[in-house]
Amino acid sequence: xxxxxxxxxxxxxxxxxxxxxxxxxxxxxxxxxxxxxxxxxxxxxxxxxxxxxxxxxxxxxxxxxxxxxxxxxxxxxxxxxxxxxxxxxxxxxxxxxxxxxxxxxxxxxxxxxxxxxxxxxxxxxxx
Numbered sequence: 479x480x481x482x483x484x485x486x487x488x489x490x491x492x493x494x495x496x497x498x499x500x501x502x503x504x505x506x507x508x509x510x511x512x513x514x515x516x517x518x519x520x521x522x523x524x525x526x527x528x529x530x531x532x533x534x535x536x537x538x539x540x541x542x543x544x545x546x547x548x549x550x551x552x553x554x555x556x557x558x559x560x561x562x563x564x565x566x567x568x569x570x571x572x573x574x575x576x577x578x579x580x581x582x583x584x585x586x587x588x589x590x591x592x593x594x595x596x597x598x599x600x601x602x603x604x605x
Contacts, residue, residue, distance in 0.1 A: 483519070485532035486555045487545045488596040491518050494533040497595055501573050502558075504531065531556070536597065545597050552578065554591050554601035563588045563604035 488494035495518060498504045504520035507530055515537070519530040536542050548555060560566045563581050567590055571577065578599060579591040588604045 481529050483530045483532055484556060485534045486594075486596075486598050486600075487536035487541045488533045488594075488598070489536055490596065491516055491533055491535055494518075494594070494596040495520070498531070498533065501570070501575065533596075549597060549599055552591075552599065555594075555598040557589075557601040557603055560602050560604050563590060563602060566602060 486494075495506065495509075498520045499506055503523060505523050505526060506519075507521045507526065508517055508519040510517040515535045518533045520533065521530050522528060534541075536545050545555070567577065567581050570592060575592050577590055577592045579589070581588050581590045586605065589601055591599050591601045594600050
């Protein structure tokens with residue numbers, strides 16, 4: 479068994495697609511109309527057949543409550559791995575990304591958390 483899909487709820491799929499591709503550097507994989515929304519996924523540029531991230535609309539009241547609750551508690555919706563967290567922090571900060579936790583060492587990892595502008599906190603981690 480392996481993880482093939484993970485999702486984050488987003489307030490606006492177009493805004494999320496722009497942030498996740500243009501700012502974070504992911505690549506759009508699927509963009510399929512599903513009623514008034516889309517099955518919209520992105521992947522890592524170096525692993526385009528790997529795990530997909532679903533940018534899922536938060537139109538469901540339960541999804542909105544969940545998303546708002548974990549954001550307000552400072553809990554990251556998901557985590558991405560990076561090779562050089564300090565360089566990634568510098569690159570994203572230069573693009574205007576707001577970090578809620580600067581790169582911080584915890585035993586054998588370094589992590590940071592930023593706001594994805596779509597209703598989520600996202601953690602990045604270097605091992």
